[in-house]
Amino acid sequence: MEGARIRHAGPRRELAAQPSARRIAASGKTVVPGLIDLHNHSTFDADMRVYLKNGVTSLRFAGLNQDAVVRLRERATRAEVAAPRIFSCGPMLDRTPPAYPKWTSPVNTPAEAAATARRLLTEDRVEALLVTQQITPELMRPIVDVAHEFGRPVVGQIWYTDGREAAELGIDQLDNSSRIFASREYPKARLLSYGSIAERLGLLARGWMAIDWELTQPIMEAMVKHGVSYCPTLVIHQNQAGIGLRELEADRDYRTMYGEAERREWAAFIDYVQGTWTAEDQRCMAVAAEKRIEWMRRFHAMGGTLVVGADMQFGGIMLHRELQNLAAAGLSTLEVIAAATGRSARELGMGESLGTIEAGKLADLLVVNRNPLEDLSALRDIDRVIKDGQILEL
Ligand SMILES: [Zn+2]
Incomplete structure (x- = not known):
């Protein structure tokens, strides 16, 4: 490494003697590129530390008040908080009334959609745009056109428009609860007939339970054909189904690196999104999670690209759980690591400078104690974390 970048990657004999270089002993260990989370919303200092x-x-923040992102970035620059390299989609773009008012810029006409997209990309300098929930194809088209004019990707977490329509309109990535499945029992009109977020998530679970693979196939094909990647953030839905809660509460970082404020915020969020849920809703969500892993398995087998995000708080812990979900969908350990590094760097538009260990790229590296190709859990068995060529004190 030299400064923030990798100068050489390969056998030592290829490099002339470097008498002044500092050597880091890593015998028997494995070096992997720093991991990338493409979908989160939490800006707590504790989450930033746990990530690193x-x-x-x-x-990359997937829909947030951009002022909060700017504040966090400035504090990270002043070394007031240790944080990953931060990218942002800016606020969510949704129709009125938005599902998440605090995090959304409402757009209701194509002209308004184009103007807001342009303002976010120029004045707020966001690195991507995010369309969500009730965005129609008519509103999505100008947003995609403006983003691509600036060479920026558009991410969707879309419900009104389905994955095939979005792929044909040129969207770059679909996330989380996007409508990428079809069901005879739960057609579009029925899936849109909700009055609250809790009801929508309940319908989502039931729609996935009743997935019709024949009707779903053209959606997956359109996504593969147009190169639309999918970021499942399945961990958040497993969490809503009650899966993995005990493991989270037993996790050492969860117990030692978070305080009351973060736990309260989490409880309030869960209450907001699933307040009226019954045990039956939870059971349906657990079945839906299994169907979604099957979707991911088929999509990957067709040549589709999967990437990763943890979606909410405790992301540094949850992202590693999401990697296990990709492994459950049939990705090899190498493919899982690539999904969270090289593939994700390309989704960020940073494929030239992040995501792999190559001369000239930014030196974001992990030294892990075991070989993650043999066991993915080795990715949490970390000896040291290097960002921008600096060994972090964590
Ligand atoms: Zn999200």
Whole structure:
């Protein structure tokens, strides 16, 4: 490494003697690129520290008040908080009334959609745009056109428009609860007939339970054909189904690196999104999670690209759980690592400077104690984290 970048990657004999270089002993260990989380919303200092401690060196916010992102970035620059490299989609773009008012810029006409997209990309200098929930194809088209004019990607977490329509309109990535499945029992009109977020998530679970693979196939084909990647953030839905809660509460970082404020915020959020849920809703969500892993398995087998995000708080812990979900969908350990590094760097538009260990790229590296190709959990068995060529004290 030299400064913030990798100068050489390969056998030592290829490099002339470097008498002044500092050597880091890593015999028997494995070096991997820093991990990338492509979908989160939490800006807590504790989450930033837990991300770094667990090897996540880049993070993209997927819909947030952009002022909060700017504030966090400025504090990170002043070294008031240790944080991953931060990218942002800016606020969510949704129709009125938005599902998440605090995090959304409402757009209701194509002209308004184009103007807001342009303002976010120029004045707010966001690195991507995010369309969500009730965005129609008519509103999505100008947003995609403006973003691509600036060479920026558009991410969707879309419900009104389905994955095939979005792929044909040129969207770059679909996330989380996007409508990428079809069901005879739960057609579009029925899936749109909700009055609250809790009801929508309940319908989502039931729609996935009743997935019709024949009707779903053209959606997956359109996504593969148009190169639309999918970021499942399945961990958040497993969490809503009650899966993995005990493991989270037993996790050392969860117990030692978070305080009351973060736990309260989490409880309030869960209450907001699933307040009226019954045990039956939870059971349906657990079945839906299994169907979604099957979707991911088929999509990957067709040549589709999967990437990763943890979606909410405790991301440094949860992202590693999401990697296990990709493994459950049939990705090899190498493919899982690539999904969270090289593939994600390309989604960020940073494929030239992040995501792999190559001369000239930014030196975001993890030294792990075991070989993650043999066991993915080795990615949390971290000896040291290097970001921008600096060994972090965590
Ligand atoms: Zn999200």
